[in-house]
Amino acid sequence: MRIISGRWKGRRIQAPPGDTVRPTYDRVRESWMSIVHPILPDARVLDLCAGSGALGLESLSRGAAECDFVEQSLKVMKVLQGNLEALGGHPGATIHRDDAVQFAQTLPAGAYDIAFADPPYASDIAQQLAEQWLAVPFASVFAIEHSSAVTLPAIGDTRRYGITALTFFRTSS
Structure with missing residues (x-):
């Protein structure tokens, strides 16, 4: 995997070994970034x-001011820490070891400009996170990667890329 654009363009990052993590394809990540590009400079990002x-690092590479990374697995979190260190670090990067849904439940409305979520397809985490955002919109734009076989609430704008879908939720402001 590589960073597509920005200050770290072309730099390689590692994916955790095994099949517990499904990295986002470059083409899908580029689509994601193209959609949020207008609000990315100086943004507060949640991954x-x-x-x-990859999503948070790509955001920082493209000018986001800060990114909070949330990962539950210690093994996977160590790979994330290694990727951040290999890129030279970033003063606005913070890594949290936590359950994504529980973390989201603690957030106030408007805590972030952009939030990304790429939960396991075989779980219902995408649905839980969408419901949490609908109850308390913790980011101006919330984008979730999920299986294209899954339908999230109709208020979202869904783009399909083969077996992958991205659903974007936006506040009205």
Whole structure:
């Protein structure tokens, strides 16, 4: 995997070994970033179910001011820490070892400009996170990667890329 654009463009990052983490394909990540690009500079970003950290690292590379990475697995979190260190670190990067849904439940409305979530397809975490955002919109834009076979609440704008879908939720402001 590589960082697609920005200050770390072309730099390689590692994916956790095994099949517990499904890294986002470059093409899908580029689509994600193209959609949020207008609000990315100086943004406060949240990367839920961070895995390798590819989404948050890509955001920081493209000018986000800060990113909170949330990853539950200690093994996966160590890979994320290694990726951040290999890129030279970032003063606005913070890694939290926590359950993504529980973390989201603690957030006030408007805590972030952009939030990403890439939960395991075989779980109902995407639905839980969407419901939490609908109850308390913790980011102006919330984007969730999920199986294209899953339908999230209709208020979201869904884009399909083969077996993968991205659903974007936006506040009205």
